[in-house]
Amino acid sequence: MESAVHQAGSKEFAHRPVLAEETPRELVWKADGLYVDATFGRGGHTRRILARLSPAGRLFAFDRDPEAVAAAASIVDPRFRIIHTPFSRMSGELAARGVAPGSVSGIMMDIGVSSPQIDDASRGFSFRSDGPLDMRMDTSCGMTAAQWLAGVKEQELAETISRYGEERYARRIARAIVAERAKAPVDTTFRLASIVEGAVPRSRSDSAQHPATRTFQAIRIRINGELDELSEALRQAGELLAPGGRLAVISFHSLEDRIVKRFFEAAEHPEREVDPRLPLRQSDLPSPLFERVRRIRPGEAECAANPRARSATLRVGERSAEPWRDPEKVLGGGR
Ligand SMILES: C[S@@+](CC[C@H](N)C(=O)[O-])C[C@H]1O[C@@H](n2cnc3c(N)ncnc32)[C@H](O)[C@@H]1O
Structure with a gap:
């Protein structure tokens, strides 16, 4: 499998993207849509998303690492922009570029550290x-x-x-x-x-x-502040996505995956969050914010070729037409 190599100063490190085919395939359902890669890294997913977009498609990428942002200069494509900021600020950054809530076709996050961050001793990871x-x-x-x-x-x-x-x-x-x-x-x-x-x-x-x-x-x-970053970014993603828009999140350990799983569960099954003692009719129950939530794991071949893939879990959901609200705050509920 291909891995992206980029030089930062005299340093050269590679990152092999995990679930590199599956994630863009799940994410891109509208070739002329607007997409977000919240974790650019070395652009392995970004490049594959761009390959699926039409000339009218657009892709905003985020990374908080200046070396990742520098590596993004190698992508010369008028549809692409990189933004150096934590993804917990993506709503504000996108709003400043004219992107309104409810207008994004897909958002992906490949959370955690990249191989270049781990492999470069001077980063201390x-x-x-x-x-x-x-x-x-x-x-x-x-x-x-x-x-x-x-x-x-x-x-x-x-x-x-x-x-x-x-x-x-x-x-x-x-x-x-x-x-x-x-x-x-x-x-x-x-x-x-x-x-x-x-x-x-x-x-x-x-x-x-x-x-x-x-x-x-x-x-x-x-x-x-990785877990707070993730929780905040999930909430903003829910608000930014258009009806039918996809949210795809790859996590690498149980602490992260628990947050992603819990977010999707509350958003897909809000009725389970409602206090069962409340005298409510079916029609009073809140409607799902996300639908068709699925979990995808790397196959054996990928895990054999890339040991990092072994701990990866991708969760994908599709935004419903229901106006956004905090999925964990429903009628008398909230765990
Ligand atoms: C696993 S790597 C992503 C690799 C990328 N998908 C690729 O194919 O090259 C994670 C990247 O996300 C960035 N990152 C992690 N947390 C972030 C956050 N809260 N805000 C912005 N970037 C973040 C890291 O700096 C790192 O470059």
Whole structure:
């Protein structure tokens, strides 16, 4: 399978898109429609979406990573625009470009980090190579992981590692980091990885997963506000899509997929959100906001060729004609 290679300065990294054929096929139902790729990365999905559009089609892409935005310069196509901003601001950015709510034909998100972000040691995402502990997707603003670790309270650190890493040894790891930072800053990936390794029981260090995997995931999610970004972007996507418009979201771990699944469930079956004790007739029940919601997983061949694909789940839904409302706020309901 093809993967896109782009140079950022003297660095060259590739990203192989997951579900590269399935996602554009599910997304594009109207060749002259307006589409959004909320996570440009290296443009693997963007290129395939453009290939399905007519000359009148349009595609806006977003990425918060300046290197991804620089890589987008290689796409010279009057139908295409890249916007450097977090996708939680897509409504405002699109409105500023004349795109009204209820007018978009399809929105896709391929969430998480890209291979170029992981593979470049200077970005600080990986415990496999030594580099500064940065972990920001947008290197032009915000706090690095090293800066955050220098000041965070032990309790908050433990909660973050537990919640976003689903790490059972979160307390021990937080305690070890706080003890070590009193001696010297925790500002490189190898230093953080070795502190975590020393804090978890040996039996765990022997397992197939590196002992620092969950802690790195948790800190990355916290630094980039990833789950809040996702929830907000889903809500805005619901508002932006036209009747029949498609929302396609690829997620790579259960924390993300839970949010996407829950969003679609509430939007497709609002009647399940209603307090059953309310004396309501069928006709009083709220109508679905999304229809034909489906889940697609990569096939065996793709998983064999690209190990990243193994944890990917694509969920797709079609927007109904029902005016948009918050899917989790219905008559007396809301879990
Ligand atoms: C998995 S990669 C996408 C790869 C892309 N589909 C391709 O084929 O090349 C995820 C990308 O989304 C970007 N990203 C993640 N969260 C974001 C957010 N909240 N706002 C904007 N971009 C985000 C990352 O910087 C990264 O470049």
